[in-house]
Amino acid sequence: MKKNILKIAITSLTILLISSGTLMAQHNHGGQGNGENAQNHTHHPPHGGQMKEAGKYHIEMVVDLFLKKDRLTFYLFKGKLKPVVNEEITGIITIEYKDGSTVTDTLRAGGDNYFVAQLEKPEPFTCIVNFQVKGKLVSGVFTHPGLEIKTGGVYTCPMHPEIKKESPGTCPKCGMTLEKQ
Numbered sequence: 001m002k003k004n005i006l007k008i009a010i011t012s013l014t015i016l017l018i019s020s021g022t023l024m025a026q027h028n029h030g031g032q033g034n035g036e037n038a039q040n041h042t043h044h045p046p047h048g049g050q051m052k053e054a055g056k057y058h059i060e061m062v063v064d065l066f067l068k069k070d071r072l073t074f075y076l077f078k079g080k081l082k083p084v085v086n087e088e089i090t091g092i093i094t095i096e097y098k099d100g101s102t103v104t105d106t107l108r109a110g111g112d113n114y115f116v117a118q119l120e121k122p123e124p125f126t127c128i129v130n131f132q133v134k135g136k137l138v139s140g141v142f143t144h145p146g147l148e149i150k151t152g153g154v155y156t157c158p159m160h161p162e163i164k165k166e167s168p169g170t171c172p173k174c175g176m177t178l179e180k181q
Contacts, residue, residue, distance in 0.1 A: 043081055047073070052140035057084070059129060059140040063119070065147050071119035074107060074129055076138070083113040084133070091131045093117045098124040098146070107131075122147040154181045 045051040049062035058077040065071055074091070076084040091107030095117075107115035107129070119125070124146040131138040155178035157163040157171035169178050 043077075046081060047075060049073075049075075050142055050144075052142065054138045054140050057131075057133070057138045059131070059138070061127075061129070061140070061142045061144075063144050065119070065122040069118060070110065070116040071122075072117040072127075073110065074115045074117070075113065076115075076131060076133070085112055086115060087112075089115075089131055089133050091115050091129060093127055093129045095119065095125050095127045097121055155179060156181055 043051055043058060045060045045062075047060055047062045049060045051058055051060050056078060058081060060075040060077065062073040062075070063071060064073075072093070074093075076086070076089065078084050086109045089109075092104065093107055094102060094104045096102045097120075103120060105117050107117050110116040124144065126141065126143045128139065128141050153166070155165045155168055157174065157176055157178055159176055160171055160173050163171050163173065163178070165178055168180070170176065171178060
């Protein structure tokens with residue numbers, strides 16, 4: 001009797017594992033020839049930025065707030081993330097900062113397949129990027145949290161002043177209590 005229960009349990013577990021693997025493999029690739037909307041299909045950004053779908057194109061925004069210039073980089077992809085050469089493509093960006101100020105700038109080609117733009121402030125922003133590709137408008141809207149400066153205080157180690165934290169604690173190097181600055 002115990003042998004039969006064990007066999008049934010092992011068989012059930014095996015069937016469950018096999019069927020869950022099959023179900024996981026049958027995910028939706030909407031818009032790839034099956035008549036469904038392609039909005040359900042997602043791609044992982046190749047440069048670690050934010051990816052937006054714009055018709056048959058994808059736009060990736062990469063932000064590096066620690067650069068002095070060219071803090072915004074935009075990549076334009078077609079289909080299955082094939083980079084689009086930026087020859088004969090123009091672009092404009094409008095940036096609205098958290099304080100309500102706006103800036104409009106022309107995107108500059110940076111290399112063969114990306115564009116760069118300036119970012120005046122490292123604070124939260126929303127931007128609209130517009131590309132003209134073969135006479136057609138390709139647009140995307142992006143948001144970024146910026147560098148949030150917290151005014152709660154900074155705690156440092158008396159022995160290791162390079163250690164800075166926003167809350168009380170201990171130094172990871174020596175274990176001393178961090179002091180408020």
